[in-house]
Amino acid sequence: MIPAFNGLEFGIVLGMFVVVAVIGFAATRWRRGTSLASLEEWGLGGRRFGTVVSWFLIGGDLYTAYTFVAVPALLFGVGAAGFFAVPYTIAVFPLVMFAAARMWSVCHEHGYATAADFVRGRHGSSILALLVAITGIVATMPYIALQLTGIRAVIETMGIGGDWPLWIAFVVLAAYTFTSGLRAPAMVAFVKDILIYVMVLVAVIYIPYKLGGYNVIFHGAQSALAAKGYSTLLSGSQYLGYTTLALGSALALFLYPHAVTGVLAARSRNVVKKNMSLLPAYSLMLGFIALLGYMALAAHVKPVGGTAAKPDTTTIVPVLFNDEFPHWFAGIAFGAIVIGALVPAAIMAIAAANTFARDIYKPYIRPAASDREEGLVSQIVSVLLKLGAVAVIVSLKLTFALEFQLIGGVIVIQILPSVVLGLYTRWYHRWALVAGWIAGMGLSVYMLYVTPSATTAHFGNASFALSTWGLHTKMTIWTGIVGVVANLVVATVLTPLLARLPRGNDETKPGDFGEAEAPPIPFGPGPVVSQT
Amino acid sequence: MDQQPAPGRRNRLVLLLLLLPLVATLVPEFYNFDKPSIGGMPFFYWWQLLWIAGVAVCVGIVYLATRSTR
Numbered sequence: 001m002i003p004a005f006n007g008l009e010f011g012i013v014l015g016m017f018v019v020v021a022v023i024g025f026a027a028t029r030w031r032r033g034t035s036l037a038s039l040e041e042w043g044l045g046g047r048r049f050g051t052v053v054s055w056f057l058i059g060g061d062l063y064t065a066y067t068f069v070a071v072p073a074l075l076f077g078v079g080a081a082g083f084f085a086v087p088y089t090i091a092v093f094p095l096v097m098f099a100a101a102r103m104w105s106v107c108h109e110h111g112y113a114t115a116a117d118f119v120r121g122r123h124g125s126s127i128l129a130l131l132v133a134i135t136g137i138v139a140t141m142p143y144i145a146l147q148l149t150g151i152r153a154v155i156e157t158m159g160i161g162g163d164w165p166l167w168i169a170f171v172v173l174a175a176y177t178f179t180s181g182l183r184a185p186a187m188v189a190f191v192k193d194i195l196i197y198v199m200v201l202v203a204v205i206y207i208p209y210k211l212g213g214y215n216v217i218f219h220g221a222q223s224a225l226a227a228k229g230y231s232t233l234l235s236g237s238q239y240l241g242y243t244t245l246a247l248g249s250a251l252a253l254f255l256y257p258h259a260v261t262g263v264l265a266a267r268s269r270n271v272v273k274k275n276m277s278l279l280p281a282y283s284l285m286l287g288f289i290a291l292l293g294y295m296a297l298a299a300h301v302k303p304v305g306g307t308a309a310k311p312d313t314t315t316i317v318p319v320l321f322n323d324e325f326p327h328w329f330a331g332i333a334f335g336a337i338v339i340g341a342l343v344p345a346a347i348m349a350i351a352a353a354n355t356f357a358r359d360i361y362k363p364y365i366r367p368a369a370s371d372r373e374e375g376l377v378s379q380i381v382s383v384l385l386k387l388g389a390v391a392v393i394v395s396l397k398l399t400f401a402l403e404f405q406l407i408g409g410v411i412v413i414q415i416l417p418s419v420v421l422g423l424y425t426r427w428y429h430r431w432a433l434v435a436g437w438i439a440g441m442g443l444s445v446y447m448l449y450v451t452p453s454a455t456t457a458h459f460g461n462a463s464f465a466l467s468t469w470g471l472h473t474k475m476t477i478w479t480g481i482v483g484v485v486a487n488l489v490v491a492t493v494l495t496p497l498l499a500r501l502p503r504g505n506d507e508t509k510p511g512d513f514g515e516a517e518a519p520p521i522p523f524g525p526g527p528v529v530s531q532t
Numbered sequence: 533m534d535q536q537p538a539p540g541r542r543n544r545l546v547l548l549l550l551l552l553p554l555v556a557t558l559v560p561e562f563y564n565f566d567k568p569s570i571g572g573m574p575f576f577y578w579w580q581l582l583w584i585a586g587v588a589v590c591v592g593i594v595y596l597a598t599r600s601t602r
Contacts, residue, residue: 080564086580086581090580090587091558093591094553097591097594213572215571232576233564233565233566233574234576238560239561243558247558273595273598274595277594278588280585280587280588280591
C-alpha cells in the first residue's frame, strides 16, 4: 500500500530542510579561527567546543537514524531482544569515561586528530595505524548508509516515489559540510535535538493516550509478537545474545571515527568527562523511541515498501506518526527524523575523511602535503563518501537498516586492543597487535559469512548461533565479542614470543594521559603523577 | 569528617560506582520479569529505563570526585 501524498507534510519537511541548510552554510562564520583551511579547523572545529556544544555534537553524533528508525523496527520485529539498545547506551558511559578522557589528553598534547594518529605515535607502527584507519573508514561507511535508510523510510511514508530526494538531500548536505566542516553539524545539532525531544515527548504522551494507555500497548504488542513466536520478555536462550550485544556495542561505540572526532573537538578534559554523565539524557529519549515499536504493533501499523516476504519495517515509526498525528505534526516529526539522519551522516563523513587525509593520504600518497592540502583532501573525501553512500543505497535497494550498524560494530571493535589498551599500557608488542587484529577480523568475518538471514545465505546477522559450532543450544552470541576475545588472546600470547623483534618507538610520556587519577582497569600503569 | 582519606584511595572507591549500572543492566537474570509493572509497563522496561537516570547519577558523582582542578 502506497500512502497518499500530503502537500502540507511535504512542505513542512522541505521548509525545515531549507532552514537547516541555511544554518549549515552560515556555520562557516561561527567561532572561526584564523582560517578554515586546515584539518584542525575544518575537521575538529578548532578543538574549542565547550560542555553544551559538545553535548549536542556528541549526542547528535551517537544517537542517529538508528535510534529513531532501526531500534523501534527491531522491537516491532522481535520484541524484547530489541531493547538491548537501552543497556547498550547505559553501559557505554561508565565503560568509556576514563578511556575517553585519556584519549582527549594524549591527543591534545600531541595534536593527534584520529585514533590511527594516536596508534602510530604510541606503538610506533605505521602498519598498525593503517589497519586502524582502514577499519574505522570501512566500519563507518555502512553507518552512513544506515542514516540514508532513515531518510528513505520517511520519503516512502510520505508517498514520494523515486530516489531523487535522497540525492538532493545529500548533495546539499555535502555542500555545506564542504564549506563549514564540523561546525555545520554542531550547529544543526541544536535544531535537530530540540525537534527530536519535542517529537518524543509528544509521541510518548499523545500516542498512548490515543491507544488507551501503556497497558493496552504492552498487551497488544505481546499478542502480536506471540503470533510470530516472540515476546515482550526475553527467553532464557536470549540472555547471552542480549548481554553480549549490549556490552559489545557499548565497547565499540567510542572506537568509531565520528565518536573520536566528537570527543577530540571538546575544549577540555573536564568537558569530555562531564558529558559522560550528561549524555544519558539521550538514552532516555532512545528508550522511549524504542517503545514506539510496541505502539506500532498495538496500533496494527502496516509497514510500507520492501517485499511481501520481507516488509521494510524501518517505515513503521513514520507510518505510525502518519496514522496517529495530524498532518502538520507528522510533518514536523518527519523533518526531525530527516535532520536527525543528516547530522550524524555529516559528522561520520568528516571523521572518515579526516582519517583518510591524515592516516592514508599524508603518510602513503603525499608525505609533503601541507596543512592546507591535508584539509582540502579531507573536504573532498567527505563529499565522495556521502555521494558513494547514496549510490550504494540506491543501487542495492538494501532494507536491513540495523544489520548495517551491527556489522560495522563487529568490525570496529577489532581496534580495541590497539587503541584502548594502548591508552593504559605499552606492554603489547606492535606485531602482536597486528596479528591479533588479523585473527579477530578473520574470525569475525568468517562468522558473519556463515550466518544466514531469512532472505540471504551469508552476512545475515551479527548474532552468531552457537549451534553452528555443534553446541546443542538455541543461544546466540554477538559476533564482535568472539572476534575481539580471539584478537586479545592472540595479541597477549604473541607479545612475549615476539620480544626479540624491535619494539616501536613510543613518543608519548606517562604524563600526557592526564592528571593523577586511579586507573579504572586493573592492569593500568598505576596513578599518573602530574608533571606540571 | 575529622580524617581526610588519601585522594588516590578515595578515587578508587568511588570508581566502584561505575560498576553498579553495568551489573544492573547487563545481567537480564535480574530484571527479565513482567511484575511488578508500573502503569502497565512491565518491570523489564521500567527497570532498564530507570537505570538511565542511575547511570547519569553514578557517572556524575565519579566526575565530581575525579575532575581536573586546572
